[in-house]
Each structure stands twice: as structure tokens, then as C-alpha cells.
Amino acid sequence: MSYDRDQAAEEFTRWSESYDRCILQWLLFGPSHRALIRRIRAVAADRPFRVLDVGCGTGLFASRIRAAMPEAEVVGIDLVPEMLAKGRRRWEFLADNVIPVRGDSERLPFASGTFDFVTCANSFHHYPNQERAVQEMQRVLRPGGRLLIIDGYRDGPWGWFIYDVCVTFREGNVHHASSRRFRELMGAAGFQAVAQKVHRGFAPFLLSEGVVPESIPSIPAPHFRVRQAVDA
Numbered sequence: 001m002s003y004d005r006d007q008a009a010e011e012f013t014r015w016s017e018s019y020d021r022c023i024l025q026w027l028l029f030g031p032s033h034r035a036l037i038r039r040i041r042a043v044a045a046d047r048p049f050r051v052l053d054v055g056c057g058t059g060l061f062a063s064r065i066r067a068a069m070p071e072a073e074v075v076g077i078d079l080v081p082e083m084l085a086k087g088r089r090r091w092e093f094l095a096d097n098v099i100p101v102r103g104d105s106e107r108l109p110f111a112s113g114t115f116d117f118v119t120c121a122n123s124f125h126h127y128p129n130q131e132r133a134v135q136e137m138q139r140v141l142r143p144g145g146r147l148l149i150i151d152g153y154r155d156g157p158w159g160w161f162i163y164d165v166c167v168t169f170r171e172g173n174v175h176h177a178s179s180r181r182f183r184e185l186m187g188a189a190g191f192q193a194v195a196q197k198v199h200r201g202f203a204p205f206l207l208s209e210g211v212v213p214e215s216i217p218s219i220p221a222p223h224f225r226v227r228q229a230v231d232a
């Protein structure tokens with residue numbers, strides 16, 4: 001049986017209480033956020049930019065990117081209200097430039113061409129329809145915008161054991177895409193300059209990125225501003 005949204009909601013509702021304190025913050029989530037920030041800094045330089053963080057959880061990445069790059073405007077979207085609610089103080093503190101939204105990666109509630117970057121850290125393996133999620137990420141990026149997805153690297157024997165055996169045992173039938181599958185998904189969605197980097201360590205992870213071709217016309221959304229949507 002494949003993993004579905006109800007399982008994700010159940011898992012993260014339960015996990016939300018201890019999420020910010022779990023050991024994976026140290027082994028995987030923190031290092032993966034730093035890798036994303038390094039990459040965005042290298043591309044954006046000092047220009048202001050707007051980033052959508054898909055599967056944003058409690059807002060840790062949003063707060064880290066704002067601390068590292070105050071010129072960033074960040075929108076975070078997550079399926080599970082309890083995860084967003086757990087980060088309430090963080091969202092309130094960052095309120096001027098960070099907006100939390102409740103929603104699904106496969107139906108992003110934003111106009112086409114809205115963002116300069118879409119990030120997705122440690123969340124992609126929970127999506128039942130990964131093809132659709134990548135297409136949506138492409139749609140909301142402006143021409144020349146960049147998608148950066150980080151997820152567990154399961155191609156080597158150690159990564160396979162951690163992600164396909166241990167994580168699957170704990171989380172259920174989640175799906176960590178292979179590096180090849182990520183390239184296929186991004187290529188099929190029309191991304192160019194697809195590149196990947198493996199970060200080795202106890203919990204190895206893969207950064208996959210791609211750029212939306214400049215020639216793709218997008219619908220401009222100059223008045224775009226998402227209203228805060230945390231219910232809890």
C-alpha cells in the first residue's frame with residue numbers, strides 16, 4: 001500500500017510536539033538547511049528574492065534563511081496544521097517577511113511565476129504523487145527561477161539501509177526517489193541545467209536542482225501577497 005496524505009497528517013500531528021528537539025535536527029535537518037542556504041547564497045548573491053519552502057514544518061528553515069539572508073521573503077507551506085502551529089512563535093517573530101500557509105505540495109495555492117526559488121527539504125518522500133509536486137513547483141517559479149530539493153540519498157548501501165529499510169519501517173511506505181528518478185522528474189517538468197550533489201555523512205542526503213527556462217512565459221503576479229493561514 002502506498003503512503004498517503006492521511007498517514008502524513010497522522011505522523012506529523014504526532015511528531016509535531018517533539019520535532020524541533022529530535023536527533024535528526026542534528027544529523028540531517030540542520031545540515032540540509034545549511035546546504036540549501038549555501039546554494040541560494042551562491043546563486044542570489046545580494047539580490048532580494050522570494051522563496052517558497054514546500055513542506056516547511058515548524059519553520060526552522062524559514063528562520064535560518066532569514067537570519068542568513070535578510071533580503072529574503074519567505075512563504076512556507078505545509079500539509080499539517082500542527083507542524084505550522086508548533087512554529088507559531090517563530091512565524092510571529094518573522095512576521096514581516098515570512099508567511100506560513102497550510103496546503104498540499106501537489107496543489108500549490110499560488111499564481112504561476114511567483115517565486116525566485118522553491119525549496120523542499122526532507123519532505124519530498126512523503127508525497128504520493130511526486131511527478132505532480134515537481135510540476136507544481138515548476139509552475140510557481142518565474143522563468144529563470146530555481147528548484148532545490150533535498151531528500152535522503154538512498155542509492156548507496158548505507159543510504160538504502162537508512163532510508164529504504166529504517167525510515168520505511170518507522171514511517172510506512174514513503175518513497176525516497178533515486179538520484180536518477182529526481183533527474184527524470186525534473187526533466188519531465190521542463191527544468192534545465194539539472195544538477196545534483198551528494199552530501200555524505202551519517203545521514204547522507206542528495207541536493208537536486210534545476211532551472212526554469214527563460215523562454216517559458218509566466219503569468220506575472222505583481223500584487224501577490226499570501227494571507228497568513230495558520231488556524232491553530
Ligand SMILES: C[S@@+](CC[C@H](N)C(=O)[O-])C[C@H]1O[C@@H](n2cnc3c(N)ncnc32)[C@H](O)[C@@H]1O
Pocket residue numbers: 005008012029054055056057058060061077078079080083103104105106120121122123126127128
Ligand atoms: C520531516 S518534515 C521536514 C520539515 C522541514 N522541511 C525541515 O527540513 O525541517 C516533513 C514535512 O513535510 C510535510 N508534508 C508531508 N506531506 C506533505 C504534502 N503533501 N504537502 C505539504 N507538506 C507535506 C509534513 O507535514 C512535515 O512538516
